[in-house]
Amino acid sequence: MKVDIDLEVDVNGEGIFHVNKINSVSTAINHSSGFSQEILSSFSVRLNKLFSKASVKSTAEPLKVIFHDLTGGEEAFELVARFCYNNGRIQITPANTCILYCIAQSMEMTEEISSSPSLIKQAEKSLEGMSYWSWPEILTALKQCQDSYSVSNTLGILDRVLDSLVARITTASDTSPSGSSPEASGYRISFDTKSSLSTKNSYQRAWWFEDLVILNNETMKKLVNKLVSQRVEHVTISRYLFYYLKCKCSDPTSEHKREVIETVIDLLYPLNRYSVSCKALFDVLRLSNSQSLSICCRDRLENMIGSQIDQVTLDSLLISSPARADSLYDVNLFLRILRHFLDSEGRTTFARLKKVGALLDLYMAEVAPDSCLKSSKFVALATALPDVARDSHDAVYRAIDMYLEVHNRLSEEEKLKICSGINYKKLSPEACKHLAQNSKFPSRTAVRALLYQQSKIKSLLQESSCLKSMDGQRRVSSDEEQIVLYAKKLDPSVENEKLKAHLQGMQWRVMELEKACRKMQNQMAKMMKNKTSNSVISRSLPKLCS
Template sequence: MVIKISYGFKVDIFVSTAVPLRCAAEYLEMTEDYSPENLISKTERFLSQFVFTNVRESIKALKACESVSSLAESLGVTEQCIDSIVSKASLTDPSSFYGWPMNNGGIFAVDRKKQSKDSKTELWFEDLTDLSFPIFRRVILTMKSRDLNPEIVERSLISYAKKHIHRITRSSSPSSSSSTIASENQQRELLETITSDLPITETTTRSLFGLLRSAIILNTSENCRKFLEKKIGSNLEKATLDDLLIPSYSYLNETLYDVDLVERLLRRFLENAAVSSSSLTVVGRLIDGVLGEIASDANLKPEKFYYLAVLLPAQARVYDDGLYRAVDIYFKTHTWISEADKEKICSVMDCRKLTVEGCIHAAQNERLPLRAVVQVLFLEQLQLRQVITGTLLTEEDGDETVVDLGRWKDTVKENQVLRLDLDSMRTRVNQLEKECLYLKKVIVKIDKESLWSIGKKFGCKFTTQVCDSHEATMVDGRSRRFL
């Protein structure tokens, strides 16, 4: 192209060739002293009129600077491109990034129906991902030095990571637009640098989980992972159940999901003294959902399940039905755990927070320990008495309070339903007590037969004594409680 220009041929200048031509013209000293409208003046005019006025064209020109980096730096073209990009980016409205970044492929899922023609020019941050990382980071540092909107900085960083770090999404396939695949060490260094450049302000939670998942797989520094965990934990109420179900990538963990990570994130969330009650309730439902998902893991130890469940404060759960569901699934899967472990896990539940449906199911649940069933029945009886007492006519200061007839009928119906439920619960308790008595009789019979056979063998006689005092006391106490 330079030779054609030297011989007077007309040559079209494009964005991709403008910077190399400018550098070549400088090297060949093609100034106005030798010819009017020489190559230096032509390329400079093209850059100022067609490149530096548009952010996407400036990014393409900056990409071209990489092939002639030394000359482009000395001429100041690289700095001009970066300055143009940052200046135009400051005018961008972050809300114009439709649908970012929702797909698993690593680029961007844009809703074409909602996206206007004008907003296409504001997807310039896609072009930034084509830059080499040293040049890209110079752009980011310039953005931060000029106090650009943190959301623009954040989205530029995470979009770059999504393209060049292939494990950042749940899809294991690399981006189709990536020409080369960076090594694991390069991806680790890239991720640590991007994480350190993230704005301190709020970041998209789903994007942070993607970065954290990659940080775990690539085994980044502890500071990098702690930084991501802290940012996620401070906004845990914005996470989803799918976000928290991160597979356990370490061979040291036997569980399917990384339960320790969930526990650390929850601790980070609870460290924030300014947590609102609504956020706490949302996180409570989220953790109960996690417990329900991990409960079916056969390798999940009882103490691990217990510590995650008990970590939530009492006010985080309005109802304990979600927790009860998780406990029931855990008992169903882990039939080998002891009664002591079952009672310890059940101690996390507050039976007073169970709904009517939850109470009925718990009272008939054979997997629950007997103490938990009795506690549910006892609370049901108390609630029944309170309802009955509340419906009676009361007298205060000698004046009678007349209860509305329609309300009285509804209350009577509720009482009848509660009485039926209580009867079924009492029947269940009686069945459990009969089963216990039957098992004890079987044990006594087995002991007698074994001792008789031993005595016959050795010519000795033994007598078997069984103390039923505790049994009688327990049964009588239960009977008196529910009379």
């Protein structure tokens, strides 16, 4: 039997619905029910206006309606059609509430046109019972809202679903991998050992992490903002963000990596810095190397790392340089991170500064053998931190020694600039002796090191000559004694004549100081002979003068 078609509806190019005059419908995908053009328009203001404007000149040709980007697509339109044919009745469940609410709003299915309860009102009543929905039902509703993000966000239904979701997260126990949720059968507990992510503290998963990886960027941002507003621990939030990023970027064909990375960085930035794993931030940094992040976003990432750089190890810092760069490691990156560390107001304590100083010494030793590393970059490393960051400059000297060993064609001026990073006052006697005999260093640096050692010896001897009282003197410590003995044994066999003269002059002055000390000893001995036998026994003289 031939069926007369009076309406043809194309929904988003997904399917075509054929409506006939005898109250039946069929689609290109083999759905069928019984409703007509008049029935559809009796429940929808939008359809009523659309059909009333259309004038069908020939009954032989059906009216054609094309919907572009109709909320909910083919599935939603069929639900609306069935609602209309059943005289305004349909079974509304958590599985279809959101999609029905959105399509009803889009099609203007209000009580303005129908005396029976509108689809909007019925869907609204179902939404009011959302607090009783199971976790899987909330996830289904969330997915529907996400698929129709623009409409669901505008209508506020997405916020309502997310609020319900966050309420479950904040009330459910998250303390035990096997702990039950308010609806144990509905929740998917995500603690397992299958994923390598679970072995890293940074990505330790809460029970809800895996379920919410399905979110797109916009929905995920709204979720995180709600978690923050509900005072969920920042540690938990940061771990979710790292887990989300890892899952989203594991697909090498993903075209949205940069967008995901930037979104995660922007959401991590306002969190408490000590709740965000610095090691995990370095993972993000490595992941972003192949992406062209915005300058602002990259600066935020480096700022977060810099504010807690004292918490990492050398391995984290050894990041390869970008393509076509001269050096092996990205020294410029490390210098920027150091600047952020120094700029972190109120957080750069003396103890933290010492840790970063030790870390920088290790880094310099690691990059020094790189034959492509420019001297200007090495100088920048050596002078990056204030002097108080180091008690000793022996490690700086060793790193510079390695650098000069590899870069043996530097000019005298370049070598002097590199050596400007050494504080000669903080070199040990052994390092000074090594420097004095090191032909790789400019002669002026060797002389300067010896001069500082000379002044140190002179200061010690001056201290040793001061008597605490008429019958005693302060002891010279064993460390000071070793410095003096070392000064007497310095090897003057250095090629540079000026350096030889300095060494000889220094030894001569040490001998003069020793003569003065012996003279003081003789004077003290005479004083002691004049004392009575019951005098208090005098204290021993400094070992230097014995």
